[in-house]
Amino acid sequence: MNWKDKKILVTGGASFIGSHLVDSLLEKGAKIRVVDDLSSGRLENIQHHIDKGAVEFSQGDLRDDTVTRAAVKGIHVVFHLAADHGGRGYVDLHQAACGVNLMLDGLVFRAAYQAKVEKIVYASSGCVYPTYLQSDLKKELYLTEEMVGPPYDADNLYGWAKLMGEMTLRAYSKDWKMKTASCRFFTVYGERGVENHAVIAMIARAFIKQDPFEVWGTGEQIRNWTYVKDIVSGMILAGEKIDDGAAINLGTMERTRVIDAVKEVLRYTGRKAEIKLQPHMPTGPLNRVADNQLAKKLLGWEPKMKFMDGLHRTIDWYFSTKKPDEVKAIFHRMLTER
Numbered sequence: 202m203n204w205k206d207k208k209i210l211v212t213g214g215a216s217f218i219g220s221h222l223v224d225s226l227l228e229k230g231a232k233i234r235v236v237d238d239l240s241s242g243r244l245e246n247i248q249h250h251i252d253k254g255a256v257e258f259s260q261g262d263l264r265d266d267t268v269t270r271a272a273v274k275g276i277h278v279v280f281h282l283a284a285d286h287g288g289r290g291y292v293d294l295h296q297a298a299c300g301v302n303l304m305l306d307g308l309v310f311r312a313a314y315q316a317k318v319e320k321i322v323y324a325s326s327g328c329v330y331p332t333y334l335q336s337d338l339k340k341e342l343y344l345t346e347e348m349v350g351p352p353y354d355a356d357n358l359y360g361w362a363k364l365m366g367e368m369t370l371r372a373y374s375k376d377w378k379m380k381t382a383s384c385r386f387f388t389v390y391g392e393r394g395v396e397n398h399a400v401i402a403m404i405a406r407a408f409i410k411q412d413p414f415e416v417w418g419t420g421e422q423i424r425n426w427t428y429v430k431d432i433v434s435g436m437i438l439a440g441e442k443i444d445d446g447a448a449i450n451l452g453t454m455e456r457t458r459v460i461d462a463v464k465e466v467l468r469y470t471g472r473k474a475e476i477k478l479q480p481h482m483p484t485g486p487l488n489r490v491a492d493n494q495l496a497k498k499l500l501g502w503e504p505k506m507k508f509m510d511g512l513h514r515t516i517d518w519y520f521s522t523k524k525p526d527e528v529k530a531i532f533h534r535m536l537t538e539r
């Protein structure tokens with residue numbers, strides 16, 4: 202697909218990932234509309250584009266049908282990222298709010314179809330994978346796309362809503378010949394990330410010199426944190442190359458224990474603190490790492506950023522842009538909110 206002069210709607214485009222997607226699509230010459238209710242997105246992430254007239258921004262709640270119908274009018278491709286979503290503390294503790302995503306996704310998809318939008322690319326999640334597969338720390342498990350199947354066992358209502366979103370889009374492709382694609386993001390981090398996600402929370406704890414330094418869980422949990430610009434390049438490739446509603450993993454295959462990431466944050470920032478494990482706090486699945494062979498095959502996509510390099514970059518960004526008093530004021534609320 203040639204993005205030049207394509208009219209693109211990025212729902213939730215003021216978010217962490219959405220704003221990086223907007224940057225990349227603009228570089229490719231696309232014309233961008235962002236609709237975001239700013240419930241967790243931040244206008245400052247895209248303000249410079251709005252000021253230059255490069256992005257048409259409208260603040261609105263996409264759960265309101267009139268907003269949704271206006272949003273998709275005249276659009277070629279929808280990148281749908283708007284969601285009631287937060288980090289582990291949020292998705293574990295706010296089930297009803299995340300359940301509303303079922304309605305939000307349904308409205309956006311139907312409005313796009315009715316407006317004859319050519320294609321929808323959907324921000325799905327590793328949370329669609331059955332949680333029962335991800336509980337054994339001793340297994341060197343890589344989640345492959347077809348593991349999402351009966352018996353389904355998604356991660357919280359947040360994960361169920363993403364799963365239903367994927368299934369709906371696959372059905373739109375099959376029954377109504379609409380081009381759709383779903384991208385399963387695995388724990389994304391990078392510049393503009395917020396404290397309700399683990400990597401930014403670790404960096405924030407170091408930044409405010411927390412001691413003892415709290416770690417949710419036993420620290421043994423394994424993740425494959427994936428750098429935001431890799432996620433964005435995969436999502437754009439999915440927009441170019443997947444039409445049949447297939448869902449692909451966008452994630453690295455690097456296996457990192459939470460405790461090792463914490464130790465590196467402390468080492469790199471020169472902080473010395475006692476580590477206090479908090480096994481009673483929300484931790485999510487113990488062992489979650491993607492297999493990314495299908496993305497390689499279908500999209501020619503591979504993550505470019507090694508976790509340690511991306512972590513250092515993200516620390517440098519956080520330490521150079523934040524103020525300790527401001528972080529201290531929001532930090533505890535952000536761990537379970539958005």
Ligand SMILES: NC(=O)c1ccc[n+]([C@@H]2O[C@H](COP(=O)([O-])OP(=O)(O)OC[C@H]3O[C@@H](n4cnc5c(N)ncnc54)[C@H](O)[C@@H]3O)[C@@H](O)[C@H]2O)c1
Nearest residue numbers: 213216217218238239240241242263282283284326386389
């Ligand atoms: N961050 C991750 O690790 C991760 C992992 C998997 C999937 N995702 C998905 O990626 C997308 C972006 O997430 P993110 O982490 O960048 O930040 P985010 O959760 O802040 O992004 C959601 C965006 O949607 C907007 N929004 C929410 N409800 C809305 C509504 N009703 N109407 C209009 N706008 C609304 C928010 O203001 C925000 O800008 C989300 O769909 C999320 O579920 C993120």
